Amino acid sequence: MILAVDIGNTNISVGSFSDKKLISHFRIDNKVLINQKATTLPIKPSLLNESKNIIIASVNPDIESVFYKSLAEIHIKKILKIGREIELKIPILVENPQTVGIDRVLNALAAYRNTGTSTIVIDFGTAITIDVVSQKGEFMGGLILPGIRTSAYALNKQTALLPEVNIKRPAKIIGKNVEDAIKGGIYFGTVGSIIHIVKELNRSYGYLEYTIATGGDAKTFKKDIPEIDKFIPYLTLEGIKLAFEENLKNLNS
Template identity: 35%
Template sequence: MLLTIDAGNTNTVFALIDGDEIAEQWRISTADQRTVEEYMVWISNLMALHGRDISVITGAIIASVVPQVVWPLSQLCKKYFNCEPIVVGADGVKLGVDVRVDNPKEVGADRLVNAVAADAIYGGPMAVVDFGTATTFDIVGNDGAYLGGIICPGINLSLSALNQAAAKLPRIAISAPEDTRVTGKTTLEAMQYGIFWGYVSMIEGLVKRLKDEHGQNMKVLATGGLAPIFADHTDAIDHVSGELTLLGLKLIFERNQ
């Protein structure tokens, strides 16, 4: 069974993949001070709760945008799961696609993994919109090559900035409006509509510009926890995949065997 680890800026997702099936999936907050033993206690307890013995893990792959967590996660795989993990972005690790940007080492591992999965599942040309700590738009070319993209502040970052910088504005959670109104009658409504419809407009505007630049036949795929909410309120998104990064990690692991 394959262990995939996707370490983002906010959360780290551990998943067990059995063949083509994602058998288990667990999430923990990303912390650069967490030790190997802390990771092991956490994941071994979860595996035991789900009737999984650690001996079922026969391979591992890691994608991380937080450099400080790569070492303890790698040691977790080596010390407790008896396997040498593949680390996306490390020398010699094959993606199976070209990375056509000025400095490939700069590109976040998650963005490359998403591009690999998007090309394999849907084929290019495609824009992948990932609603994470940052909202990113990544371009997959006709031949599957990664062509670059756009990085924008994430939705929760924007909400935090409003709350911290404006004394009278409360901290709110993102939610889809019940109708198509954009004029708020209260401060709470004004904030909710501004964030939600503001991001919808950003998605639609940037997708239009990307299509103008890369071709009108470009498909748009959304991933990340908030992807379904936004996909239901705009025609700019063609497909939604909540497990795109995990599928991309599985593909990269297979390509390096």
């Protein structure tokens, strides 16, 4: 059994894989990890002890440091990191490959292994990333938008009177109060942006065979973005598992 750990900007996603299948998964709020003592890492000790390897991918250095310290406090040493001990076997065709978020590349890897052809990958998280994988399995680059919670937070912090609201699909597009106006603006603005971007990507690159969505907010948009062919909730964890499997020969040598 292996434990895949995706350290993000808001949450840590943890998935346990056995016989190549995801058998359990959960999320840890980053604030919980910061506020707790290292010896109270919110992962069952049995899960850590039963895992042959703990594979970590991170886009958040500060939380990563806290997580490593927490593991060290309970004497867990069987840790491998994506990009350090584990190489990503996917061509990254951008100007500065080292600056691309590891989660984006893992999503691309997992998406391509799933479809075997050209794919658009949309990850609905703190930021919304929209990336393109070529027919040959190359990471071509993409776009980054603010996520719905990030947009709501920014509106609240950058204005004097607008409240911070929980974004979900409003019943009507026109809001009859400030809260619903914000919900509608952010929700339908995001929908419109993604539909237009997918259209432009297909126009620019020729027809891309699949569009896959993942991330914590992906299901929120399922009804209004018919361009999405597949929803894979834990695509990044799948990417971590695949990257580990593709490096097994080197790790065992």
